[in-house]
Amino acid sequence: MQNLSRAAHRSGRTITLVPTMGYLHEGHASLLREGRRRGDLLVLSIFVNPTQFGVGEDFEAYPRDLVRDRAVAESASVDVIFAPPAGEMYPASYQTYVDVERLTLPLCGANRPGHFRGVTTVVSKLFNIVQPDVALFGAKDYQQLAVIRRMVADLNMPVEVVGMPIVREDDGLALSSRNAYLSPEQRQAALCLSRSLRTAKGLYRAGERDVATLRDRVTAIIAAEPSTVADYIEFRNGDSLEEVGVADDRTLLALAVKIGTTRLIDNCLLGEE
Ligand code: PAF
Secondary structure (H helix, E strand, O other), rough: OOOHHHHHHHOOEEEEEEEEEEOOOOOHHHHHHHHHHOOOOOEEEEEEOHHHHHOOOOOOOOOOHHHHHHHHHHOOOEEEEEOOOHHHHHOOOOOOOOOOOOOHOOOOHOOOOHHHHHHHHHHHHHHHOOOEEEEEEEOOOOOHHHHHHHHHHHHOOOOOEEEEEOOOOOOEEEEEHHHHHHHHHHHHOHHHHHHHHHHHHHHHHOOOOOOOHHHHHHHHHHHHOEEEEEEEEEEEEEOOEEEEEEEEEOEEEEEEEEEOOOOEEEEEOOOOO
């Protein structure tokens, strides 16, 4: 992969990378379409990264379907699929990690210790291997995108990071490979996430700025679904990820909710359309 990337750069071609863990859906397809537009060589990486899964999480169960992914990649005119075996990415001698500090402490970082260390490590490795000019990530993983932007700035990585909007089903459910775990009843219950975001945005648009009031409404919507348990319901500054008490346009509402054993995340900025 590195040789191929070097040759592409030598011949003056730009490289775009869409890093994924596979089991591609329309959200990934939207990244690939934008990636196709932004570079000459479009690389899709597919790697279920063991270092970003904690003990007892769904690494083994994470859905995988390389045959289907290849078909999605072909229809998005991907030039290269980079799908390395775990043993090549992390040989037995492996011992180097990349750690972003403050931004990884709250939200998913608090609930999934070590998760972002795994993400930033594998993304650094992918950047070194693929050498992209541009890399695209979805905004559903809002904190992941913020952490990757921080890492790229802090370590002077020569990559433009592009964040792409969340893609939703018609009924509001944010697309996620983990939606595959949901039963039809759980899928219905999962709509409480997008309903919460819509309600909070509506209240904000109507003039509500008190975060405690907004949080109470969201908590009630999620608690009304018997099969759900909220991991977090948080209102934070959309840039620093620090907690806020008074909402503004850049306030991030971030949710992580367990529906049965499936943990889903979703988010919005209160001021966004
Ligand atoms: O968002 C994902 O699919 C993963 O966290 C990423 C960025 C591909 C790193 O493994």
